[in-house]
Amino acid sequence: MPKRKFFIFDCSKAENCCDKSQYNEAGTREKISMLFHLLFCGPCRKYTSRNTKLTRLIKKSKLKTCSEEEKKAWKNRIEKEIAKKES
Amino acid sequence: MPTHKLDPTKWVDKYSDYLFNYAIVRVNDREVANDLISETFLAGLNSKDNFEGRATERTWLISILKRKIIDHYRKINSQKGQAEVRINYSDSENNGDWLEEQVADTFDRTAEDEMENTELGLAILECLEQINEKHAAIFKMKTIDGADTEAVCKEFNISPSNLWVIIHRARTALAACLEKNWY
Structure with missing residues (x-):
C-alpha cells in the first residue's frame, strides 16, 4: 500500500496503532491521530474494518491453547516411545 | 499427487x-x-x-x-x-405430550453455534499453520493466550517493535486466509 500522510500519521503508523488497539494497547493520543488519518484514508479504513472483524472472529471462536506443561508431557511420552522402538 | x-x-x-x-x-x-x-x-x-x-x-x-x-x-x-426411555405421563389428559418434547426446538441454536465456533477456531488454526512457525507461536501467545507484550518479548527474545511487525504480518495473512476459506 503506498504510504499516505495525513495529520502527522502515515499509513504504517495508522496500521500499527490499529493493531495495538485490537489488544487495547494503543494510547489515547495515538488513537485520536489514527481516527483523523482514517477520515482521509480509504485503504486504512478498509484495513481497520478487516482487522476489527478478525478480532471479533477470534473472540467468537473461543480458541484455547495447550499449556507448556501439557506439551512437554506429550513430547516426553513421544520421545520415550520412539527410543523404545529404536532399542 | x-x-x-x-x-x-x-x-x-x-x-x-x-x-x-x-x-x-x-x-x-x-x-x-x-x-x-x-x-x-x-x-x-x-x-x-x-x-x-x-x-x-x-x-x-x-x-x-x-x-x-x-x-x-x-x-x-x-x-x-x-x-432407558421413561415416559411419565400416566393420565390420559397429558398423554401424547412427550411427543412434542421430542421435537427439536428451532430457537435453541446453542449446540449448533458452539459447533460453528469450533469449526471457526479450527479454520483459524489451519490458517496459522501456513505462516512461519515462530510467528504463529508469537501470535497465539499474544492473541489467544492474551499475554502481555513484555512477556511475549521476553519469551521469544524480541523487541516490542519487532513483535508488532510480526503481529501485523500474522494478522494480514490470517485475514486473507480466512476470507478465502471461511467467509
Whole structure:
C-alpha cells in the first residue's frame, strides 16, 4: 500500500496503532491521530474494518491453547516411545 | 499427487492446539481431552508404518483422534448400562405430550453455534499453520493466550517493535486466509 500522510500519521503508523488497539494497547493520543488519518484514508479504513472483524472472529471462536506443561508431557511420552522402538 | 511424510517429533508443536480444540468441544473435559490426545499420539506412533502419505499429517491424526473419542463414549456408555426411555405421563389428559418434547426446538441454536465456533477456531488454526512457525507461536501467545507484550518479548527474545511487525504480518495473512476459506 503506498504510504499516505495525513495529520502527522502515515499509513504504517495508522496500521500499527490499529493493531495495538485490537489488544487495547494503543494510547489515547495515538488513537485520536489514527481516527483523523482514517477520515482521509480509504485503504486504512478498509484495513481497520478487516482487522476489527478478525478480532471479533477470534473472540467468537473461543480458541484455547495447550499449556507448556501439557506439551512437554506429550513430547516426553513421544520421545520415550520412539527410543523404545529404536532399542 | 504430493505424498506426505510423518515427523512425530514435531507433532506436539504443530498439531497439539488443533487436536485439543477439536477434542475439548466433543468431550467437554480438559483432562479427558488431554488423555485422548496422548493416546492419539501413541496410536499414531504405533501405526506409523500404515501411513500411506495420501492424507496430510493433521488429517491422519484427526482420524485417529475421532476413533479415540468414539471409543471414549463407548466405554462410558458400557459403564452406565443401557439407556432407558421413561415416559411419565400416566393420565390420559397429558398423554401424547412427550411427543412434542421430542421435537427439536428451532430457537435453541446453542449446540449448533458452539459447533460453528469450533469449526471457526479450527479454520483459524489451519490458517496459522501456513505462516512461519515462530510467528504463529508469537501470535497465539499474544492473541489467544492474551499475554502481555513484555512477556511475549521476553519469551521469544524480541523487541516490542519487532513483535508488532510480526503481529501485523500474522494478522494480514490470517485475514486473507480466512476470507478465502471461511467467509
